[in-house]
Amino acid sequence: MREKVLLICEDCLSRNYTLMMKKEGFKTLEIKKYCPHCGKHTIHKISK
Secondary structure: OOEEEEEEEEEOEEEEEEEEHHHHHHHOOOOEEEEOOOOOOEEEOEEE
């Protein structure tokens, strides 16, 4: 079963992206994505 997961910017802590991931597969995930609030590419992590 898939669940909706939010990605949070590490710098400004804004919630920018949502993903649909399998329930057992999203314990740790770090993706470098563009943050529109910061205006640069930063590391995004899964929200808790």
